[in-house]
Amino acid sequence: MFQFVGLFLHFLDQLLLLFPLIIIIIFLLLRFLRSNNPGQRRLPPSPPGGSFPILGHLNLLKNPLHRTLAKLSAKHGPILLLHFGSRPVLLISSPSAAQECLTKNDIAFASRPRLSVGKHLGCNYTNILWAPYGPHWRNQRRIATLQILSPARIHMYGSVRTEEVKFLIRRLCGGTGENGFRMVEMKKVFFETVLNVMMRMIAGKRYCGERESEEAERFREIVKEGFKVSGATNMGDFLPNFLKWVGLWSGIEKRMERLQGLRDGFMQNLIEERRRMRRDKGDEMKESRVMADVLLDLQQTEPHYYTDAFIRGMMQGMLSAGTDTSSATMEWAFSLLLNHPNSLLKVQEEIDTHVGPNRLLQESDLSNLPFLNSVLKETLRIYPVAPLLVPHESSQDCVVGGFHVPRGTMLLVNNWAIQNDSDSWPDPAEFKPERFQDAGEVEEGLRWLPFGAGRRGCPGEGLAMRMVGLTLGCLIQCFEWRRVGEEMVDMSEGGGLTMPRARPLWANYRPRPILLRLLPTF
Numbered sequence: 001m002f003q004f005v006g007l008f009l010h011f012l013d014q015l016l017l018l019f020p021l022i023i024i025i026i027f028l029l030l031r032f033l034r035s036n037n038p039g040q041r042r043l044p045p046s047p048p049g050g051s052f053p054i055l056g057h058l059n060l061l062k063n064p065l066h067r068t069l070a071k072l073s074a075k076h077g078p079i080l081l082l083h084f085g086s087r088p089v090l091l092i093s094s095p096s097a098a099q100e101c102l103t104k105n106d107i108a109f110a111s112r113p114r115l116s117v118g119k120h121l122g123c124n125y126t127n128i129l130w131a132p133y134g135p136h137w138r139n140q141r142r143i144a145t146l147q148i149l150s151p152a153r154i155h156m157y158g159s160v161r162t163e164e165v166k167f168l169i170r171r172l173c174g175g176t177g178e179n180g181f182r183m184v185e186m187k188k189v190f191f192e193t194v195l196n197v198m199m200r201m202i203a204g205k206r207y208c209g210e211r212e213s214e215e216a217e218r219f220r221e222i223v224k225e226g227f228k229v230s231g232a233t234n235m236g237d238f239l240p241n242f243l244k245w246v247g248l249w250s251g252i253e254k255r256m257e258r259l260q261g262l263r264d265g266f267m268q269n270l271i272e273e274r275r276r277m278r279r280d281k282g283d284e285m286k287e288s289r290v291m292a293d294v295l296l297d298l299q300q301t302e303p304h305y306y307t308d309a310f311i312r313g314m315m316q317g318m319l320s321a322g323t324d325t326s327s328a329t330m331e332w333a334f335s336l337l338l339n340h341p342n343s344l345l346k347v348q349e350e351i352d353t354h355v356g357p358n359r360l361l362q363e364s365d366l367s368n369l370p371f372l373n374s375v376l377k378e379t380l381r382i383y384p385v386a387p388l389l390v391p392h393e394s395s396q397d398c399v400v401g402g403f404h405v406p407r408g409t410m411l412l413v414n415n416w417a418i419q420n421d422s423d424s425w426p427d428p429a430e431f432k433p434e435r436f437q438d439a440g441e442v443e444e445g446l447r448w449l450p451f452g453a454g455r456r457g458c459p460g461e462g463l464a465m466r467m468v469g470l471t472l473g474c475l476i477q478c479f480e481w482r483r484v485g486e487e488m489v490d491m492s493e494g495g496g497l498t499m500p501r502a503r504p505l506w507a508n509y510r511p512r513p514i515l516l517r518l519l520p521t522f
């Protein structure tokens with residue numbers, strides 16, 4: 001018996017001595033297995049020597065961000081792992097890698113990172129733009145695509161867009177001398193036209209032009225402040241909490257919070273006004289159903305889910321995703337055409353030939369105006385207003401280009417770099433709408449994705465292309481346009497996550513004879 005116990009203790013003694021050796025062997029074995037399975041575990045490369053403690057690669061980021069990141073990718077490769085503070089960021093700059101992220105790994109990357117803009121202006125990460133992938137986002141997306149932005153609904157609001165474009169044309173006529181050219185700030189007229197269209201679709205009310213009420217004035221202030229705060233990149237998003245408390249980055253967050261309060265109040269008034277109208281006018285309102293009505297109807301069936309906060313979030317999400325993007329695209333397109341008068345003339349000739357001298361261009365003409373369409377696509381190629389799309393985030397581990405991408409990694413697809421890469425686009429900086437005339441060939445793969453792709457791709461593409469096409473087409477049909485002065489229009493880009501022009505566009509214009517014939521019919 002004693003012998004047996006002695007033997008056991010001896011064995012235990014040996015085992016304890018061997019224990020560190022066993023641990024080392026297991027560790028080496030695991031490393032060996034990992035290194036022989038690189039697709040599973042090898043992380044994407046990072047720019048050598050560029051990362052600092054706490055800051056990560058934040059020191060490399062300069063405005064315009066998409067250009068800085070494009071240079072980084074040109075030097076170190078199209079799939080890069082960066083660190084914005086402690087947050088891992090996958091930076092993608094090639095069509096094949098974009099395809100892998102947005103198609104094969106579509107579900108893995110269908111979430112959004114929790115950035116301060118999503119907290120304060122995205123209704124605490126609940127609106128369609130900033131909600132994480134899950135049932136709440138899916139439900140909003142379903143309502144957006146089936147009930148708000150469906151082809152039938154977009155068609156239904158065709159008259160709103162036509163009315164607003166006619167209103168714009170009349171407004172421009174007001175200031176025009178008989179033969180002389182007048183000057184107009186294009187940024188203002190484009191933005192106000194889009195805002196009126198969007199607000200009429202959302203709430204049945206327009207806010208800009210004619211005599212402006214106090215309510216319209218308040219709304220303008222909210223929109224203006226929105227521009228300022230969403231244009232500022234918030235470094236605080238990427239820093240550890242103890243640094244944020246120093247207060248350097250809290251200013252911008254406070255402004256966002258205040259703005260969200262103002263927006264909420266404004267949207268709530270709209271909801272209540274609409275509710276009153278529906279109560280007072282009953283069936284009469286069915287003729288003019290707007291987005292608020294769709295949501296108020298849903299509220300009647302499921303009041304606990306479709307709360308006023310849900311309706312406010314949905315209305316705000318649509319407004320902020322659709323307005324600035326569409327009007328900035330119009331401004332870029334017009335800037336390019338003013339710098340390329342031959343293309344401007346070609347669009348005008350195409351419209352004159354197809355539409356003729358006796359009527360105003362309509363949305364149904366757009367599919368028969370291939371050159372105008374190519375101008376829009378070429379504009380969105382050189383100046384995509386969301387050059388880095390909207391950031392995505394992986395909600396599960398996945399593999400991109402053979403590299404392991406852990407869950408919780410922020411994805412930036414540098415669409416500007418993809419669309420301006422000379423491997424895919426000969427002479428990428430040149431404005432050549434003709435390259436889109438053979439559209440099928442050009443759009444193959446993900447070389448052109450100004451609206452993103454996959455589950456989180458833009459649900460408003462159809463509406464945007466109609467709104468932008470109709471407005472530009474009608475202005476070109478009705479007026480003669482020139483640059484202000486001899487110099488070319490300055491094409492510098494402003495900062496922020498969206499890509500506005502650095503300076504607002506101004507242009508000279510005068511009516512064409514066709515307008516004098518059409519004006520009395522408006």
Ligand code: HEM
Pocket residue numbers: 128129130141144149317318319321322323325326329384385386389390391392450451452453455456457458459460461463464
């Ligand atoms: C020229 C105009 C427009 C451009 C270039 C544009 C582009 C984009 C892009 C790049 C995204 C992000 C895609 C991604 O994350 O991968 C997006 C998202 C979105 N867009 Fe647009 N957009 C435009 C107009 C509109 C309009 C008119 C509406 C609707 C009224 C709209 C509604 C949305 C919404 C709701 C989202 C969020 C989708 C989600 O997260 O599920 N957009 N858009």
